[in-house]
Amino acid sequence: xxxxxxxxxxxxxxxxxxxxxxxxxxxxxxxxxxxxxxxxxxxxxxxxxxxxxxxxxxxxxxxxxxxxxxxxxxxxxxxxxxxxxxxxxxxxxxxxxxxxxxxxxxxxxxxxxxxxxxxxxxxxxxxxxxxxxxxxxxxxxxxxxxxxxxxxxxxxxxxxxxxxxxxxxxxxxxxxxxxxxxxxxxxxxxxxxxxxxxxxxxxxxxxxxxxxxxxxxxxxxxxxxxxxxxxxxxxxxxxxxxxxxxxxxxxxxxxxxxxxxxxxxxxxxxxxxxxxxxxxxxxxxxxxxxxxxxxxxxxxxxxxxxxxxxxxxxxxxxxxxxxxxxxxxxxxxxxxxxxxxxxxxxxxxxxxxxxxxxxxxxxxxxxxxxxxxxxxxxxxxxxxxxxxxxxxxxxxxx
Amino acid sequence: xxxxxxxxxxxxxxxxxxxxxxxxxxxxxxxxxxxxxxxxxxxxxxxxxxxxxxxxxxxxxxxxxxxxxxxxxxxxxxxxxxxxxxxxxxxxxxxxxxxxxxxxxxxxxxxxxxxxxxxxxxxxxxxxxxxxxxxxxxxxxxxxxxxxxxxxxxxxxxxxxxxxxxxxxxxxxxxxxxxxxxxxxxxxxxxxxxxxxxxxxxxxxxxxxxxxxxxxxxxxxxxxxxxxxx
Numbered sequence: 261x262x263x264x265x266x267x268x269x270x271x272x273x274x275x276x277x278x279x280x281x282x283x284x285x286x287x288x289x290x291x292x293x294x295x296x297x298x299x300x301x302x303x304x305x306x307x308x309x310x311x312x313x314x315x316x317x318x319x320x321x322x323x324x325x326x327x328x329x330x331x332x333x334x335x336x337x338x339x340x341x342x343x344x345x346x347x348x349x350x351x352x353x354x355x356x357x358x359x360x361x362x363x364x365x366x367x368x369x370x371x372x373x374x375x376x377x378x379x380x381x382x383x384x385x386x387x388x389x390x391x392x393x394x395x396x397x398x399x400x401x402x403x404x405x406x407x408x409x410x411x412x413x414x415x416x417x418x419x420x421x422x423x424x425x426x427x428x429x430x431x432x433x434x435x436x437x438x439x440x441x442x443x444x445x446x447x448x449x450x451x452x453x454x455x456x457x458x459x460x461x462x463x464x465x466x467x468x469x470x471x472x473x474x475x476x477x478x479x480x481x482x483x484x485x486x487x488x489x490x491x492x493x494x495x496x497x498x499x500x501x502x503x504x505x506x507x508x509x510x511x512x513x514x515x516x517x518x519x520x521x522x523x524x525x526x527x528x529x530x531x532x533x534x535x536x537x538x539x540x541x542x543x544x545x546x547x548x549x550x551x552x553x554x555x556x557x558x559x560x561x562x563x564x565x566x567x568x569x570x571x572x573x574x575x576x577x578x579x580x581x582x583x584x585x586x587x588x589x590x591x592x593x594x595x596x597x598x599x600x601x602x603x604x605x606x607x608x609x610x611x612x613x614x615x616x617x618x619x620x621x622x623x624x625x626x627x628x629x630x631x632x633x634x635x636x637x638x639x640x641x642x643x644x645x646x647x648x649x650x651x652x653x654x655x656x657x658x
Numbered sequence: 659x660x661x662x663x664x665x666x667x668x669x670x671x672x673x674x675x676x677x678x679x680x681x682x683x684x685x686x687x688x689x690x691x692x693x694x695x696x697x698x699x700x701x702x703x704x705x706x707x708x709x710x711x712x713x714x715x716x717x718x719x720x721x722x723x724x725x726x727x728x729x730x731x732x733x734x735x736x737x738x739x740x741x742x743x744x745x746x747x748x749x750x751x752x753x754x755x756x757x758x759x760x761x762x763x764x765x766x767x768x769x770x771x772x773x774x775x776x777x778x779x780x781x782x783x784x785x786x787x788x789x790x791x792x793x794x795x796x797x798x799x800x801x802x803x804x805x806x807x808x809x810x811x812x813x814x815x816x817x818x819x820x821x822x823x824x825x826x827x828x829x830x831x832x833x834x835x836x837x838x839x840x841x842x843x844x845x846x847x848x849x850x851x852x853x854x855x856x857x858x859x860x861x862x863x864x865x866x867x868x869x870x871x872x873x874x875x876x877x878x879x880x881x882x883x884x885x886x887x888x
Contacts, residue, residue: 561749
């Protein structure tokens with residue numbers, strides 16, 4: 261029985277700690293997404309194409325125009341970002357809106373050069389839709405605010421070109437070359453951003469990219485990011501621009517995390533399952549050893565249900581002890597794991613294991629172990645209840 | 659119990675048949691046995707091994723179902739009732755003493771005696787403990803109430819079993835070779851207890867024995883052979 265108890269304890273504990281890790285990393289990835297690219301991204305304008313339908317109109321021409329979703333025309337970018345921003349701010353769940361002008365340009369220092377993605381932003385607006393303020397690792401955001409030709413450079417890009425705050429570099433687009441100074445270096449942890457993205461002021465971006473009006477996209481943050489798909493659909497309907505929620509943009513990675521979470525849950529549940537089998541074996545043995553006791557209890561007037569209840573109670577006691585010990589072990593292990601150092605860069609930036617503390621991990625661990633233990637107890641309990649006292653006593657006494 | 663008169667028929671069976679085993683090995687053990695037992699008397703069933711004594715006792719104790727025939731306890735036909743009713747009747751009317759004491763060894767003598775009372779639920783915890791102590795005192799184990807089953811000698815264990823059989827003041831005590839595993843002194847002690855308490859409390863005792871001395875001291879002796887009384 262102690263084997264089953266320890267099995268349940270470790271099964272519950274490992275279930276909790278693996279769920280805490282996978283959920284933790286998933287949650288941290290989502291936080292990183294929201295802190296870099298926002299909950300929603302408003303992009304190209306969608307224009308429904310209209311086509312005439314033949315009918316008897318005046319002078320033999322059709323009077324009907326039918327709009328068709330299947331033939332929508334996509335107009336790149338946003339022509340009137342201020343009007344769209346104003347409209348979007350009226351949605352209740354919207355917490356911030358930032359207009360972004362983006363393009364590929366060539367970066368050059370004294371010794372090297374590379375193609376980068378420049379983003380022109382109004383910094384205060386952008387801080388409301390990103391965690392850029394907390395992503396600064398060297399230099400200062402205040403410098404960027406004060407310097408019209410200041411730039412925020414991704415950590416990997418800065419490292420590759422040996423750029424430090426105060427250093428200057430040029431950006432070139434379509435023959436125009438403008439010089440900028442590194443105000444600060446940021447690190448999101450997302451390799452695709454830190455390697456290529458440079459933030460400059462919107463006015464500078466308009467000059468560099470020779471685009472006095474319009475925007476490439478609008479980044480939007482929400483109070484409740486989980487509602488992004490519903491909000492995206494409503495906003496798209498109202499403004500006629502394509503709106504991409506973070507769940508759709510990052511579907512591949514989110515699916516990977518989900519698959520990892522389920523697979524670890526299934527793997528760890530096998531420990532609980534094996535403990536259940538051990539418990540089944542133990543209880544089945546106990547039933548065989550205790551047939552005389554069962555018979556004597558039946559002779560005293562104990563019913564079949566009373567007998568079954570004895571064995572189910574044994575299961576319940578082992579389950580309760582195992583679940584409580586497992587939850588404590590799981591909590592301690594989760595805390596311990598959260599202190600383990602691990603350096604991850606690429607999809608997010610962390611220097612230690614990321615864990616999520618959720619009561620649901622404990623609830624699910626207890627539910628799974630309860631189902632397994634109860635199933636394991638029920639069969640021996642029913643077998644015990646079915647024993648005929650006369651058969652048992654006759655077999656012993658004659 | 660005080661309103662009941664010694665001599666009343668408390669358990670009765672009629673034309674009991676029972677076969678045991680399967681297929682070619684099936685044996686017709688009870689061949690139409692009829693029997694009755696009276697309050698306050700000790701009935702000894704004797705006979706050679708395999709003649710059906712214990713099988714009859716288990717039938718009377720509702721631990722087994724007859725293939726044919728009927729059993730009445732306190733005038734109520736019970737032989738073909740549901741398992742629930744038969745189980746309830748065992749708790750209410752019957753007390754068992756087996757050759758092997760069948761104590762629950764993980765429990766003390768006191769807890770063993772309280773066990774039938776717990777199921778019946780007539781008394782509260784304190785009253786059950788008091789009655790169990792009284793019964794253990796009656797069988798000479800008043801000083802050993804808190805000993806675990808496996809800390810008692812064979813004779814003491816069997817005396818605890820007698821006390822346990824009396825716990826719910828049953829109408830009938832069924833004893834299967836109650837002294838079969840005991841020495842002469844303990845055999846006489848256990849039989850004396852059963853006989854005295856049964857007579858004092860107006861309970862019928864039906865015992866199966868191979869011991870001629872025990873049989874001689876019983877009020878009534880019935881000899882069985884090949885599944886019938888002779």
